[in-house]
Amino acid sequence: MIVGLGNDIVDISRVDERLEKRILTEEERKNKKGKITKEYIAGRFALKESYFKALYTGISANSFQDISFLNRSDGSVFLMHHKYRPSKNGVYNFVYASLSHDSFAYATVLLEKIEGKVFIGIGTNLGKREENIQKAIEKLSEISKIVSISNVIETEPYGKTDQPAFLNCVVEIDTDLSPNALLEELLRIEKEMGRIRIEKWGPRIIDLDILFYGNLVLENEKLTVPHYDFENRIFFVKPMLEIAPDFVHPISLKTMSEIFDELISKNSDNNTHQLNKW
Structure with a gap:
């Protein structure tokens, strides 16, 4: 519309x-x-x-x-x-x-305004990981309409490697919340689920990231969209490839398929395996 x-x-x-x-x-x-x-x-x-x-x-x-x-x-x-x-x-x-x-x-x-096309990355490496993801998706459904959910994959830690492996997935939602209002809701959900921010790239019970908000590009003190390091993170790219292979990165104009191929060509071992579909 x-x-x-x-x-x-x-x-x-x-x-x-x-x-x-x-x-x-x-x-x-x-x-x-x-x-x-x-x-x-x-x-x-x-x-x-x-x-x-x-x-x-x-x-x-x-x-x-x-x-x-x-x-x-x-x-x-x-x-x-x-x-x-x-x-x-x-x-x-x-x-x-x-x-x-x-x-x-x-x-x-x-x-x-196009239905859906807002993508949230979910990650967890503490506690009952699968339950954490399921609970996060349930809480997302309370503030938005769930359009699609990727399979859950297990990935090695990124940045800080001396910590447990992560479970990751991507959820596509439809929302009438503005980007910053959506961010506030995601931070609230993280807090309710027990997220404590101690160190960058450290272990966390839940992590919710706005990967894309349609084709919008935002840069301010609180929020950067698309996610600033999306194209280097297999745990974002692989789930996006599954649910939205033709979605186009608004800055590079590359599809998720193209980004995935480039990422794999740089690193043939993608260190992921699929667990299940919610």
């Missing part, structure tokens, strides 16, 4: 380069190869205005610093949220942006 659509046109010749500090984020400055030009500023202004229009809020309720429009390696544009705001029509989990130039910058942003 389309929840927002915005368009904007900017006359490049009329752009004041002094607006750079107001319009561009630090990420956009780093992303630009070479000199910051009027064309670049105009393009980002048009994209951000289009996004604000798609929210049906306008610029008055937003800041140019809340979002960055960045270029992938192939030149295509994607939106990075530093602060996520739902459209007046509700939450969205997919964003599509286009930008073209001649003497004007033309931008379009479309916001869409």
